[in-house]
Amino acid sequence: MTTEVQIKTYLNYINGEWVTSVSSEVEKSLNPADKSEIVGYVQKSTEVDLNLAVDAAKQTKAKWRKLSGAERGEYLYKAAQVLDKRIEEIAECATREMGKTFAETKGETARGIAILKYYAGEGMRKIGDVIPSTDSTALMFTTRVPLGVVGVITPWNFPIAIPIWKIAPALVYGNTVVVKPATETAITCAKIIECFEEAGLPKGVINMITGPGNVIGQGIAEHEDINGITFTGSNGVGKRIAQAALARGAKYQLEMGGKNPVIVAVDADLDLAVDAVIAGAFRSTGQKCTATSRVIIVNEIYEEFKQKLVEKTKEITIGNGLDNATWMGPCASENQLKNVLYYINKGLEEGAHILTGGKRLEEGVQAKGYYVEPTIFENCTPDMTIVQEEIFGPVIALLKVNSVEEALQLANNVQYGLSASIFTTNIQHFLSFVDNMEAGLIRINAESAGVELQAPFGGMKNSSSHSREQGEAAKEFFTSVKTILVK
Structure with a gap:
């Protein structure tokens, strides 16, 4: 007698809860090394699901922003510890979903841990400068403030490192996040979100939605309550995201192709x-x-x-x-x-x-x-x-x-x-x-x-929107500069 293996269905993560899509539809994640193996099922989400996730991030952003950088960094450090405990499991999942070797995905997971620790430290670093004023009785200085709600759209080729190198700086600089991973590796992303959940992140600070790019990805680009979009993927999709973001005045960051x-x-x-x-x-x-x-x-x-x-x-x-x-x-x-x-x-x-x-x-x-x-x-x-x-x-x-x-x-x-x-x-x-x-x-x-x-990453010409990811350079995208003069 054979025992039937139950294949897990993974849910969206909205406002601190794992929930099904309102559509009740799911999509398969297949193992490219053996296409007969279903790794699991993920939600085929709708615009309604996206709106719920964005609303959760919007309602939480003021409280998250008021925490000190050090307090936000402590959550990232805890997430790094959880990811370290689960390194073998998450690396194996990434290999089964994406196909590259276990040695590569384990190395990528280790890099994700290092990125979280790096940005945990960013919470303690300076966010402004004192600038001499022409008025000798005045004090002039700058500070940095978060964008608000950030949409994160990630590809399937680095299903651990890329989500983390976008999410970690977004969070430590005071933003809340809605992440849409590539469907092909959405289960790996769900496991990363579980690490943030176990680290105790407050409800609504990070939210994950899975589903079609033309619905969820484009919806993120067009959503009036999303203040910034960071995207890695193809040039065609990147340009559509840029056009939608530009039309409503949102900040955007694109990392695209190379030759x-x-x-x-x-x-x-x-x-x-x-x-x-x-x-x-x-x-x-x-x-x-x-x-x-x-x-x-x-x-x-x-x-x-x-x-x-x-x-x-x-x-x-x-x-x-x-x-x-x-x-x-x-x-x-x-x-x-x-x-x-x-x-x-x-x-x-x-x-x-x-x-x-x-x-x-x-x-x-x-x-x-x-x-x-x-x-x-x-x-x-x-x-x-x-x-x-x-x-x-x-x-x-x-x-x-x-x-x-x-x-x-x-x-x-x-x-x-x-x-x-x-x-x-x-x-x-x-x-x-x-x-x-x-x-x-x-x-x-x-x-x-x-x-x-720890080094800036990004391209020239049609490879990027000319901003840079990673290292201290991430601060330039995920924050805005505010100049203050005290008389």
């Missing part, structure tokens, strides 16, 4: 460069906005670099992220897999040549999931689709140039400007790269993906 280059100079350490390109391009199955997407190599070392890169790429083990032997997991969803295969076909149609990879994996256990081989193209030209558009998958294009100067021009020849790196031991090359590369994150002799939590 991130790595330049390999003649004097580069090739083994170091190869390792960094593979990690930057294929970790998380290339599903990072900072992932390496273009590799621009100076002609003299092109063949040697290519050979090393292809050989090492062929060694990558692909499988379920919960298997310790797995280096690269599946694409996060069927749609994501279809998108990657579309770009691979587009590259072939436009005349690029595949050096390795290019196929969906459908043998054995891999037939159950959304697996694709890590793929390297060569014979690419600057105007090709795979060179210009974000793929968000394990696909890179190799481009050959005659000089670092030519490489830099090619690197800038896209609409994006998120991250970029160069491998060189020539000080003039790296100084020129720092000065002239149009990207918000510049890395020398390191992979394009990754930024430390």
Whole structure:
């Protein structure tokens, strides 16, 4: 006799209570490593649910704002302790929902803990300056005040770190929050909210709503009682959010796509460069906005670099992220897999040549999931689709140039400007790269993906709205400056 396993249904979190959506409808969260496995069900919420969440945040914002920064920070520190106790459970959930390896999701959870502790400390740091007045009998100074209610819209690719690096500063600077996670990883987000709940956050300070982007996400952008929106996701959705926020005068912050280059100079350490390109391009199955997407190599070392890169790429083990032997997991969803295969076909149609990879994996256990081989193209030209558009998958294009100067021009020849790196031991090359590369994150002799939590993060051109996340820079978005003169 077999026992039927009860699959859990996760609820919205509104005003300190876990509640069902008024629609009573739910959506499946599937494991991309084995699409027959339902991780759980999440609420398919409506505008009515959103209004309830926003009202809860609005009613609580005055009390939350009146707490000292240190008091608010203490709640974040307690949440960090709870998350630390549940690190294995939450990391495993993220792997089952999103597909990347357990080592990566555990590292991401540890980063979430560190972010909470960092912003707990922010509650004790200065929020203003004394400024000399032209009137010798007056005192003039600034302080910072919270925006009010902040809408947080997060993607599926970093289901732990991104919600936390938006929620933590929003809270410590005195805002209340309504968060809408991506449906694909909404269960992971619910577990993060449980950590805040266990930390004792007052009712209404943090609220979570799951549901369609065109209803809940757009509803957050258009809601008159939401004072700021912080978003990470695609360019198309980001621009719609910006237009809606601008129309009603709300503050908004967008972190969007990337087409991130790595330049390999003649004097580069090739083994170091190869390792960094593979990690930057294929970790998380290339599903990072900072992932390496273009590799621009100076002609003299092109063949040697290519050979090393292809050989090492062929060694990558692909499988379920919960298997310790797995280096690269599946694409996060069927749609994501279809998108990657579309770009691979587009590259072939436009005349690029595949050096390795290019196929969906459908043998054995891999037939159950959304697996694709890590793929390297060569014979690419600057105007090709795979060179210009974000793929968000394990696909890179190799481009050959005659000089670092030519490489830099090619690197800038896209609409994006998120991250970029160069491998060189020539000080003039790296100084020129720092000065002239149009990207918000510049890395020398390191992979394009990754930024430390205490440093500002954000892009240029169409990669962002030109504000910055993380570190002290988060204060600029989540607060407004008030200038006071005392006569």
